[in-house]
Amino acid sequence: xxxxxxxxxxxxxxxxxxxxxxxxxxxxxxxxxxxxxxxxxxxxxxxxxxxxxxxxxxxxxxxxxxxxxxxxxxxxxxxxxxxxxxxxxxxxxxxxxxxxxxxxxxxxxxxxxxxxxxxxxxxxxxxxxxxxxxxxxxxxxxxxxxxxxxxxxxxxxxxxxxxxxxxxxxxxxxxxxxxxxxxxxxxxxxxxxxxxxxxxxxxxxxxxxxxxxxxxxxxxxxxx
Amino acid sequence: xxxxxxxxxxxxxxxxxxxxxxxxxxxxxxxxxxxxxxxxxxxxxxxxxxxxxxxxxxxxxxxxxxxxxxxxxxxxxxxxxxxxxxxxxxxxxxxxx
Numbered sequence: 188x189x190x191x192x193x194x195x196x197x198x199x200x201x202x203x204x205x206x207x208x209x210x211x212x213x214x215x216x217x218x219x220x221x222x223x224x225x226x227x228x229x230x231x232x233x234x235x236x237x238x239x240x241x242x243x244x245x246x247x248x249x250x251x252x253x254x255x256x257x258x259x260x261x262x263x264x265x266x267x268x269x270x271x272x273x274x275x276x277x278x279x280x281x282x283x284x285x286x287x288x289x290x291x292x293x294x295x296x297x298x299x300x301x302x303x304x305x306x307x308x309x310x311x312x313x314x315x316x317x318x319x320x321x322x323x324x325x326x327x328x329x330x331x332x333x334x335x336x337x338x339x340x341x342x343x344x345x346x347x348x349x350x351x352x353x354x355x356x357x358x359x360x361x362x363x364x365x366x367x368x369x370x371x372x373x374x375x376x377x378x379x380x381x382x383x384x385x386x387x388x389x390x391x392x393x394x395x396x397x398x399x400x401x402x403x404x405x406x407x408x409x410x411x
Numbered sequence: 412x413x414x415x416x417x418x419x420x421x422x423x424x425x426x427x428x429x430x431x432x433x434x435x436x437x438x439x440x441x442x443x444x445x446x447x448x449x450x451x452x453x454x455x456x457x458x459x460x461x462x463x464x465x466x467x468x469x470x471x472x473x474x475x476x477x478x479x480x481x482x483x484x485x486x487x488x489x490x491x492x493x494x495x496x497x498x499x500x501x502x503x504x505x506x507x508x
Contacts, residue, residue: 240494244487252486266486273490274497342466351467366467372436384433391432391460398459 221289229289233281240280244273247290251297257363258301260352268304272297298364302378305356341405350400358393365390427453435460 221229225246231239251272256265275296283292351359364370364378365386372386379386427446434441447453 237491237494241487241491244490248486270486270490270493274493277490277494278497342462347463347466362467366464369468383436387432387436391435394460394463397463398456401463402459 225289229280229283233283240277243276247293248273250290251293254294254297254363254368255301257351257367258298258360259305260359264304268297268301271304272300275300294368298368298378305360342401346401346404347397350397350404353400354393354396358389358396361386361389362393362397366394424450424453428456 225243228236228239228242228246232243248269252265252269255268255272256262259265259268272293276293279296283289286292351362354362360379361375364375365372370378372383372390375381375386376383423446427444427450434444441447441457447457
């Protein structure tokens with residue numbers, strides 16, 4: 188299999204949705220600048236060239252696997268879904284017309300594969316409220332007390348990864364799609380067949396749940 | 412002279428936090444909200460939510476943080492085999508037509 192040129196990471200936006208800064212273009216996870224070798228490989232893969240397809244796989248496998256793993260939080264399932272995503276890609280690659288970046292198109296294809304899988308598993312991704320009955324933790328009272336620690340500058344990747352993995356499936360789905368992968372609420376609502384308000388609400392609840400988990404972790408670390 | 416309280420009453424926080432998903436989603440400047448200006452609790456909440464959203468992007472998005480598949484080579488072999496099997500089936504089907 189040809190050795191890939193590592194794809195360049197699109198710079199990450201520093202803005203958040205609080206209005207403090209002008210929101211920068213989103214979709215940083217999905218849209219990667221294509222290098223000339225990728226563009227050439229894409230054309231050849233569309234003509235049925237196996238080597239070119241293998242090259243595209245090598246360029247995108249980690250990102251697609253990562254997406255699948257974060258959405259399902261299970262290594263074996265993530266590998267199966269990565270396989271399915273690339274099989275779908277192979278079946279459909281000739282239909283790619285370049286209306287969007289190839290990475291965006293592939294990313295959306297992979298998201299659809301995961302969503303289909305979750306639906307087959309019986310996880311009601313289309314009715315998030317049913318999937319995630321609010322618990323007392325999610326109630327507004329949890330945020331009334333003065334926090335004893337600020338999270339600013341204290342979140343490490345592993346702690347965050349674990350906290351995200353521990354989220355209920357529906358919360359995790361919306362959080363990953365919005366905060367990590369950069370989809371807008373209207374896109375998420377369309378993908379999950381729910382209202383935009385529902386998507387916003389689930390994202391907020393996911394962040395609140397993460398806040399609690401991360402504060403707990405910070406308190407534990409402060410004690411030790 | 413009345414001094415501005417650092418913490419609003421729980422009901423005011425509740426009312427504000429009920430609106431938060433919509434306010435955040437709309438991109439309105441939360442710092443300008445009258446309740447936030449006088450409530451340290453909600454200021455801290457907003458700071459934390461911003462930090463979490465930012466950390467998600469920064470920490471989970473970087474290429475070097477992408478997890479490797481535990482059976483990366485095996486995965487490609489599986490995909491390659493499945494592709495060849497599909498192509499074989501397709502070719503057989505074409506021949507049959």
